[in-house]
Each structure stands twice: as structure tokens, then as C-alpha cells.
Amino acid sequence: MTDSAPILIVGGGIGGLTAALGIGRKGWPVKVLEETPEFGAIGYGIQLGPNVFHMFERLGISEAVLKKSIVPKAVTMLDSVDGGVIVRIPTGPSFEHRFKYPYVVLHRVDLHQVLLEACKAVPTIQLVPTTKVHGFEDNGDKVRLFTNSNPIEGAAIIAADGLRSVIRQQLLNEGQPRMVGYVAHRTIIPMDQLTADVRREESVLWSGPGFHLVHYPLRNFTLFNMVAVFKTSTYAERGDLADYRGEIDRTYRDSHPAMKALLAMMDVGRRWAISDRDPIRHWSAGRVALLGDAAHPTLQSLAQGACMAIEDAVCLADLIDQAAGDFPTAFRQYSAARYVRTARVQYESRFMWDHLYHVDNIARDVMRASYAGKSDEELYNCLAWLYDGFALPKARA
């Protein structure tokens, strides 16, 4: 370690905290700046592929994450009209045998808590809430962040400030993310209030023309998480409860009765406009690097946005340590190591969005036929590029 000034991480989400943990564990001083008054996560579920457990093993938190997780029996895509199974990928023992680690679902708050507790146990990590970053300065041998309070100096900046990253905006000046014309509503209900006849032990995606609905269990099957996603011309507007309810009723009017029963329980008060960006090759300039959604925001089709942020974080921690204080070199090596994999996630997620999840008419028949008769092994092989994990760059001798 050559520099005693802290590495500044902007954003205490899943990506920022994982980066802090990876870097702090190697003895580097780290300061995490988070705009909200408390370090926390939005209160909904998250799915994690087995690829991310390679990283959790490195960080020593696999067991803590598993304790909070459910391993669903399968990831299943159903037809939104007739309820038929389009594809079912078993995620039980044969999946775990193939990919070494399980596929899990858990509450985001629980994952965030595991990361937060692990960070608090590392003396070199300082967590600074209520600090909104507005911009930065990189003068070659140190950096400065401008915030809602005093400027903060450090050795380097890692921007983990999400989809609307202010650091990315200053670095690349390319405007807002690309809106895809879809919105999401999310809800968690107590499992004992669930009356609909649905698969409670699986992660399910109901696919329909211009819409989908995802659900899975959480917290030892005491909670049930639902996400409704659909195309609407009002994606960029704010409506009231009645507008949102009316749109949902119209959009899903021909869908399966079980879906309608779920949608009746949907909290329509809050909606998110779905966005991503085109992949880019370079995620850094000098002593500033982007991470997670700030670097490669993706549609959620593969449920891999947070998983990619976690892989970024562990990779970056290794390269910073290997470069022993040469941040510009470490940052260049980091995006060179990561961009092809994350770009593939972005492209494949767009493909799935447009050609699997939301198709109609003949395209729908083609999509269904493409899955017909595929063995579990064949399905696993299709996912191997992703779920076999990311090979961290080897330390140079």
C-alpha cells in the first residue's frame, strides 16, 4: 500500500459495499459516501445466480448469505394466457452439482445487511451517510469529491452510484439512460395472505405480449415477492393510484386467472421506469472508475445487475491491490477484464426482453418451440457462460 489517503466509494448500494469490503479487507483505507441518511436497500426481493457465490466465497460471506436465502426448486417461465410451462430449469441438487453453487432468492435488505455487517467489522472502512456527491476533480495524484457538505479528498474514486450516476455523467457527458417504454411495480405480501393458486416454491416468470410478472418466496417462505412489468406509453409520466390501477387492469385483461389474482394484490403506488444503456469499453479515466449500474446498467431479464456489480467489486479489489497504488493502471485493467462479460449480459438481456419475455403471435410460437424438448442438461449448458462464473485476473509474478 503506497497511499494513506482513502479510496472514495460513491454509493453504498450492493456494488459500493461489496467494493468496500473487498478493498478494505486487503488493508486499504476506504470511505463510502451514501446520500441517504441510513445505509439500506429498497425492500424487495433479489435473485442471485451461482456465479456470485464464487465472489462471496472470496469475501467469506457465502454462509451468511445462504442463511438468509431460499433455494427455489426451479426457475420457470409460464404462458400468461393458458398457464402452460414454456421452460422449467430445475435449480435443486442437479443444478447445484452442475454449477457448484445454488441459485438463490432473498430479501435485498438481508443481503445489504450481510454486506454492511461485514464492512463494519473491517477497521479501514468508514461509512459516511447523508453525503450526496455532486461532482469530482482529479488532479493526477489525488482526487476530490464535491458534496452537500465539505469537499472530500482521497487517492481514487470508485463510482457505485447506480443507474443515474453523477460521476459517469461528468466523466462521459452522455445524458440520461435509455428508457425502454416499460415500467415495474413491486410488492411483498405475507405468504399467508396469498390465495392465488401459484407455484410458491419456484421463481416464476409469466410471459405475455408486452408484459411479464415475476414472483418468488422470501424469508423462509413467510413472504411472497411480486414484480409486474409492462409496456406503457405513460412510462415517463407520474400518475395517481387510479391511473396506475387502470393501466394494469387493461394491460393484463386477457391473462391467466392466477395472474389476475396476484395483480389484485399489487401495490400500485410506486412505479419504476425501466432503463439500460449501451455497453461501453472503458469505464475509467485517471483515478476515477465506474462500477455496477454506473458502468453497465442492464435490463433485469437475466437477474444479473447486482451479480455483475458484485463481480466487478471483487475484480477491482484484486487489481487495486496488485497495482499497489497505481490506480490508473488498475482501473484500466479492471474494465478490460470485465467489459465483455457485462456487455454480453446487457445484450442478452435485451434479446430476452424483446424476443422471449414479451412476444406475441408467430414470434411467440417460435419462442415456445425453441424451448420444446430441451433437456435439463441442455438448458444448463446454455447458461454455462454466465453461471460458471468469472475468472478473476491472475496476479502477475
Ligand SMILES: Cc1cc2nc3c(=O)[nH]c(=O)nc-3n(C[C@H](O)[C@H](O)[C@H](O)COP(=O)(O)OP(=O)(O)OC[C@H]3O[C@@H](n4cnc5c(N)ncnc54)[C@H](O)[C@@H]3O)c2cc1C
Ligand atoms: C425490477 C428490477 C429487478 C431486478 N432484479 C435483480 C435480480 O433479481 N438480481 C440482480 O442481480 N439484479 C437485479 N436487478 C438489478 C439490480 O437491482 C442493480 O443492478 C443493482 O442494484 C446495482 O447495484 P449498484 O450498487 O451498482 O447500484 P444501486 O443499487 O443503484 O446503488 C447506488 C447507491 O448509490 C447511492 N447514490 C446514488 N447517487 C448518489 C450520489 N450522488 N451521492 C451519494 N450516493 C449516491 C444510492 O442511494 C444507492 O445507495 C433488478 C433491477 C430491477 C429494476
